Amino acid sequence: MSDLQAVEVAISPVEKFREYLATKAQRLTTERRFIVEEIFADHDHFDVDQIVMRLSQRDDGKRVSRSTVYRTVSALEEAGLLRKIARADGRDLYEHDYGYPQHDHLICRRTGKLIEFHSPELDEILQKVAAEHGFRMEGHRLEVYGLSAEACRPARRSYGKLDRI
Amino acid sequence: MSDLQAVEVAISPVEKFREYLATKAQRLTTERRFIVEEIFADHDHFDVDQIVMRLSQRDDGKRVSRSTVYRTVSALEEAGLLRKIARADGRDLYEHDYGYPQHDHLICRRTGKLIEFHSPELDEILQKVAAEHGFRMEGHRLEVYGLSAEACRPARRSYGKLDRI
């Protein structure tokens, strides 16, 4: 799905989170572990509601409250494991910021699909621009809007729109 | 404040809006005209609350309700006169998308200041990336985060943070 490669990570997200919590004398509870595992089970973008739903479908009957998911997602953001990337339908969208290289997105306005890409040249240009303004760059967010190849093509079978949401 | 130049516009924002409204059999009311004039009185970024406040301070006693401002801002967005650029403190931020050239922002995480810039090279790269993915680009949003020159310098007088908000 993506031509990006995972970055080498020494430790798992859960361990990374445990380290962060330790520095603040906070605890890695069962709930927090479940949430982190669920979030890092795949590399897709997500919003809080999706995680709450996925957790509610666990077969071991262990539930986690919505409040706790909100609180944990915030903590993960502070810990540098997650990054808020956008807002969709009034909700905040997040993506992994640990174990995954920096990248940007092409966003299809028809299907809503996100295509990731990374451009070293882009980085260079941003460095240059920042330097020209005496600005110390720490990061960036780039979203390119338009139509994906699939969305442009006339749909042959009911493919694209329907299967995707 | 900005080294960008205004784009040549044939007609005023209000007229442009009137044209748009005409295509949808909608009306340019006094309220809508006031709102557009207030929004395009300067080129600063704004949120709905700021416009509501500015309108409430008119000396001619003409008031416009918050609902109407929300509704009009949405219409202006659809009309292509405004663009939603970010979210700050839970509010949507807008900027002009008519009579002003495409540009991006350097955002100071300390002062919150927005520095505009435009890079033709950036456009080229985005065109290239989009082409590689068979993506038809229609626009983009780029925010570069970091520290502005002023924020890096030790504040001599109480300047920067305090005077700015």
Next chain:
DNA sequence: TTAGCTGCAAAGCCTTTGCAATTTA
């Protein structure tokens, strides 16, 4: 005259928070 518009208040929604009970280290 007749759609469309405005204001107001109420509702919607995502997100945050107070608090008592529970749990981790």
Next chain:
DNA sequence: TAAATTGCAAAGGCTTTGCAGCTAA
């Protein structure tokens, strides 16, 4: 055991909406 955490429900805060009265064309 003491401090941190959870769940629940309620509160927050921005934005949207239903509706009756008003108004542009």
